[in-house]
Amino acid sequence: MKKSVFFSALTVAGLVAGSAMAQDGGSPTLALVKDHGALKCGVNTGTPGFAAPDANGVWKGFDVDFCRAVATAVFGDPEKVEYTPLSSAVRFTALASGEIDLLARNTTWTFTRDVDLKNTFIGVNYYDGQGFMVPKDLGVSSAKELSGATVCIETGTTTELNLADYFRVNGMDYEPVPVDSFTEAQTQFLAGACDVYTTDASALASSRSSFETPDAYVVLPEIISKEPLGPLVRHGDSAWGDIVRWTLNAMISAEELGVTSANAAELAKGTENPEINRLLGSEGELGGMLGLENDWALNVISQVGNYGEAFERNIGESTPIGLARGLNAQWTNGGLIYSPPFR
Amino acid sequence: MTTMTDPPKGDGFRLSQLLYDTRYRSMTIQVIALIAFMMFAAFLVRNTIINLENLGKDINFSFLGYSANYDINQRLIPYVSSDSNMRAAVVGLLNTLLVAFLGCILATVVGVIAGVLRLSKNWLTARIMTVYVETFRNIPVLLWILAFMAILSESLPVPRSFKGPNAESSMWLWDTVAVTNRGTYVPMPIWGAGSALVVITFLLSLVGIWAFGKFAKRKFEATGQILPTFWIKLAIFLVPTVLAYFVLGRPVTLTYPEFKGFNFTGGLHLRNSLLALWLALSLYTGSYIAEIVRSGILAVSSGQTEAAYALGLRPSRTMNLVILPQALRVIIPPLISQYLNLTKNSSLALAVGYMDLRSTLGGTTLNTTGRELEAMVLMMLIYLVVSLSISSSMNFYNKSVKLKER
Numbered sequence: 001m002k003k004s005v006f007f008s009a010l011t012v013a014g015l016v017a018g019s020a021m022a023q024d025g026g027s028p029t030l031a032l033v034k035d036h037g038a039l040k041c042g043v044n045t046g047t048p049g050f051a052a053p054d055a056n057g058v059w060k061g062f063d064v065d066f067c068r069a070v071a072t073a074v075f076g077d078p079e080k081v082e083y084t085p086l087s088s089a090v091r092f093t094a095l096a097s098g099e100i101d102l103l104a105r106n107t108t109w110t111f112t113r114d115v116d117l118k119n120t121f122i123g124v125n126y127y128d129g130q131g132f133m134v135p136k137d138l139g140v141s142s143a144k145e146l147s148g149a150t151v152c153i154e155t156g157t158t159t160e161l162n163l164a165d166y167f168r169v170n171g172m173d174y175e176p177v178p179v180d181s182f183t184e185a186q187t188q189f190l191a192g193a194c195d196v197y198t199t200d201a202s203a204l205a206s207s208r209s210s211f212e213t214p215d216a217y218v219v220l221p222e223i224i225s226k227e228p229l230g231p232l233v234r235h236g237d238s239a240w241g242d243i244v245r246w247t248l249n250a251m252i253s254a255e256e257l258g259v260t261s262a263n264a265a266e267l268a269k270g271t272e273n274p275e276i277n278r279l280l281g282s283e284g285e286l287g288g289m290l291g292l293e294n295d296w297a298l299n300v301i302s303q304v305g306n307y308g309e310a311f312e313r314n315i316g317e318s319t320p321i322g323l324a325r326g327l328n329a330q331w332t333n334g335g336l337i338y339s340p341p342f343r
Numbered sequence: 344m345t346t347m348t349d350p351p352k353g354d355g356f357r358l359s360q361l362l363y364d365t366r367y368r369s370m371t372i373q374v375i376a377l378i379a380f381m382m383f384a385a386f387l388v389r390n391t392i393i394n395l396e397n398l399g400k401d402i403n404f405s406f407l408g409y410s411a412n413y414d415i416n417q418r419l420i421p422y423v424s425s426d427s428n429m430r431a432a433v434v435g436l437l438n439t440l441l442v443a444f445l446g447c448i449l450a451t452v453v454g455v456i457a458g459v460l461r462l463s464k465n466w467l468t469a470r471i472m473t474v475y476v477e478t479f480r481n482i483p484v485l486l487w488i489l490a491f492m493a494i495l496s497e498s499l500p501v502p503r504s505f506k507g508p509n510a511e512s513s514m515w516l517w518d519t520v521a522v523t524n525r526g527t528y529v530p531m532p533i534w535g536a537g538s539a540l541v542v543i544t545f546l547l548s549l550v551g552i553w554a555f556g557k558f559a560k561r562k563f564e565a566t567g568q569i570l571p572t573f574w575i576k577l578a579i580f581l582v583p584t585v586l587a588y589f590v591l592g593r594p595v596t597l598t599y600p601e602f603k604g605f606n607f608t609g610g611l612h613l614r615n616s617l618l619a620l621w622l623a624l625s626l627y628t629g630s631y632i633a634e635i636v637r638s639g640i641l642a643v644s645s646g647q648t649e650a651a652y653a654l655g656l657r658p659s660r661t662m663n664l665v666i667l668p669q670a671l672r673v674i675i676p677p678l679i680s681q682y683l684n685l686t687k688n689s690s691l692a693l694a695v696g697y698m699d700l701r702s703t704l705g706g707t708t709l710n711t712t713g714r715e716l717e718a719m720v721l722m723m724l725i726y727l728v729v730s731l732s733i734s735s736s737m738n739f740y741n742k743s744v745k746l747k748e749r
Contacts (some may be wrong), residue, residue, distance in 0.1 A: 042382065089710055096398060117713040118398065138605075148604040149427075150525055155693070155702065155708030159414045164424035176414045177525075178696040178707075193524050193604050193615070205530035278538075 009219035016139065022320050029240035030074065030291055033101055041067035044098035045085040047182060049206045050106055050323035059083045061316040063104040065127060066231055066248065069304045070102060072294045075246045078303045087181060089156045092117050102244060104231040106200065108158045118235040122245035123231055125307075127224035127327040130162050132294050133208060136218050138195060143222035147172035152185045152194035154178075162225040188274055200227050202315065202323055209320040212258045243290050250297040252339035253279055254306035256330050261309060265303040268295070277327070279342045286342060297331050384401040395716065404721075406712040415698045417614060428708045435703030436725060442620055442699065443686040449625035450685060453680075454632025459662070461637050472633065478628035487627050491619035492695040499524040499615075502604045505602050512599075521600045521607050527618065529602030531611035544587040544595050551579045616697035618641070620689065628685040631700075635677045639670035669746045679737040683730045690726070700725060 068078035277283035329335025600610030
C-alpha cells in the first residue's frame with residue numbers, strides 16, 4: 001500500500017514536471033528564469049551608450065535594451081531584469097557557472113569563445129571594429145605612424161590580441177600599458193600615461209563623448225579588426241538560445257517591416273502583410289513554439305522598440321555617442337543587419 | 344616453574360590489539376584518519392572532474408603550447424607575441440620574482456631602520472616612525488598600490504613635456520635621469536667585448552675583501568694588532584676593477600635616455616607599474632617588519648645593554664654587536680612569513696597593469712584560452728613552489744644565526 005502511494009506520487013510528480021517542461025518549450029533555463037521572477041543579465045561595468053547606470057542608478061544602453069527585450073519576451077515586462085556588471089575577465093565564467101542567464105556585454109564573437117569556451121552566440125547586434133584614439137596635439141593622422149607609441153589596452157580582450165598582431169604585421173614597436181578596466185584605461189589615457197587608447201570603435205566613441213573636451217581627441221581612420229558583437233548564452237540549452245536569438249531577430253525584422261513601438265499595437269490587430277501578422281501573433285502560433293506567450297514580440301516591440309529605435313535612442317547620431325548606422329544599417333539600406341524570416 | 348618459562352601464547356599479535364592495545368591504538372586511529380582524508384580528497388577531485396565533464400570541459404594543459412598572441416611590456420628574457428603561453432607565463436613569473444626580490448630587500452631595509460628608530464629616545468623620531476607603521480599597516484595593500492600608481496601617473500610630467508628647446512620639464516642629475524608619468528628612465532650600461540673580464544675582476548675582488556677580512560680577524564686574535572681594514576678593503580674593492588676597466592679599453596659604456604618620437608628611448612625604463620608595486624609592497628611589508636624588529640630588540644633583556652655599556656661600548660656598537668645578533672633569533676622566523684606575504688601580495692600587480700604571473704598566466708592567457716581551472720591550479724603550484732623555496736632558504740639562514748648551545 002505504502003509503496004504504491006509512493007510510486008503513484010512519483011508518477012504524478014513526473015507528469016507535472018514533464019508537462020511543465022513541455023509548456024516551457026523544454027528549456028530548463030526558461031523554467032529557472034520564470035521561477036526566479038527576473039532575467040539575470042550580465043552587462044558591461046559602465047560604457048555610456050551600451051550599458052551604464054544613469055544619474056538615478058537606472059541601467060541604460062543598447063545592451064541593456066536587449067536585456068529588457070528578452071525580459072519582455074519572457075515576462076511581458078521590461079523591468080524584470082537583474083543586471084550584473086562584469087569585467088571582461090570574469091564574464092564567461094559568470095555565464096558558464098549560471099550566475100547569469102544571458103551575457104549582453106559587447107562581446108566579440110570568435111571561434112574559441114564559441115567552440116572552446118562552450119558558448120552559443122545567438123547573433124550579431126553590432127558590427128564593430130577596433131580603432132585607435134589619440135590626443136589631437138600629437139599630430140598623428142594614421143595608425144601607421146604609431147611606431148614607438150605607448151598604448152593603453154584592456155587585458156584579456158580580443159583587442160589586446162589584435163593590437164599585438166597589427167603591430168607585428170606592420171613591423172612597428174609599441175609599449176603596451178595593460179589596464180584592468182575601461183574606466184582605468186580612460187584615466188591613464190587622460191593623464192597622458194599612454195599616447196594611444198585602443199578598443200572597439202564604438203567604445204572609443206562612447207569614451208570620447210564622456211571626456212571633458214571631446215574635441216581634443218581624434219579617432220584614427222584605421223579599423224584593424226572585425227569585431228562582431230553579440231549577446232550569448234551557455235551551450236546545452238538550445239531552446240533558451242532560440243528564445244534569445246528570435247528576440248533579437250524580432251527587433252531586427254520589426255525595423256525592416258516598419259513596425260515601431262508607436263504603431264505595433266495598431267498593427268497587431270491584423271494587417272495585409274502575413275509576416276507582420278506572424279511576428280505580432282495575430283496569425284500562427286510562433287510564440288507557443290518558443291514556449292512563450294503568442295504576443296511576446298508585440299510586447300518586445302511596443303515596450304522596448306525595434307532595432308533601429310534602440311540604436312537611435314542609445315548610440316545613434318542624435319546622442320552624445322554619435323555613431324552612424326554604417327555597417328549596422330538594415331540590409332535593405334546597404335548594411336549587414338539582416339534577420340531570417342518569421343515563417 | 345613451567346608456567347614461568349612458557350613463551351606468551353600465540354605469535355604475539357592479535358587483530359584486536361589494534362583497538363585495545365595502547366601501543367597500536369594511536370597508529371590505528373592515524374591510519375583511519377589518513378584513509379578518510381585521502382577519500383575526501385579523492386571525492387573532491389572526482390567531483391570536480393565530473394562537474395567539468397557535465398559542463399563539457401576536460402582538464403587539458405595543451406594550451407600552454409599554443410601561441411600566446413599578446414605582448415608583455417617588461418621582459419627579462421626575450422619574448423614576442425608569437426611565443427607560447429608557457430613562455431609568457433615564464434616571463435610573468437620572472438617579473439613576479441623580480442618585484443618580490445626587490446621588495447624583500449627594500450622592505451627589510453625600511454623595516455629595520457623604522458623598527459630601530461621607533462625605539463629611539465628622540466621623541467619626534469620615535470613618533471614619526473609610529474605614524475609610519477600604523478598608517479601603512481592598517482590600510483589594505485591594494486589601496487597603497489593604487490595610491491602610489493595614481494600619484495606617479497597623475498603628478499609626474501608626461502614625456503612630451505620634455506620635448507623641444509623650451510620644454511616644460513627637465514631631466515635630473517645632469518640630464519641623465521628622466522622622471523615621467525610613464526616611468527623613470529635611467530642610464531643603462533652596455534656590456535661591450537671584454538666586459539666579462541671586468542665583471543670577473545670585480546667578483547674576484549669581492550672574494551679578496553672577504554679573505555682579507557678573515558686574515559685581519561685572525562691576526563687580531565693572534566697578535567692583538569688592528570689593521571686599517573676599511574681603507575684596505577676599499578682599495579681592494581676599487582683598484583683592480585678600475586684598472587681592468589681602463590686596461591681593457593673601457594668596455595662598459597652607458598646609454599642615456601633621450602626623447603625620440605613618442606617616448607624616451609635608450610637607458611633603462613623602470614615602469615611606473617613596477618615602481619608603484621615595489622614601493623607599496625615594500626613600505627607596507629616594511630611596517631610589519633618594523634614591528635618584528637622592535638619586538639626582537641625588546642626581547643633582549645636590558646641587562647645586556649647595561650652590561651655592554653659597562654664594558655664601555657658605544658650605543659651604536661652595543662646595537663650592532665650585542666643587541667641585534669641576539670634579536671635576530673627572535674626576528675628571523677616571523678620575517679620569513681613577511682617575505683612570503685610580500686611575494687604572494689605581488690599577485691595584486693594586475694591592478695596597476697604590472698605583467699606578473701597572475702596577469703599573464705592567470706590573466707590574458709586564462710581569458711583567451713578559457714582554461715580557468717588549469718591556469719589556476721598551475722598558478723597555485725608555482726606560488727607554492729616559490730614560497731617553499733623562500734622559506735627553506737630562510738630557514739637555512741635561521742639555523743646559522745640560531746643560538747649554538749654547547
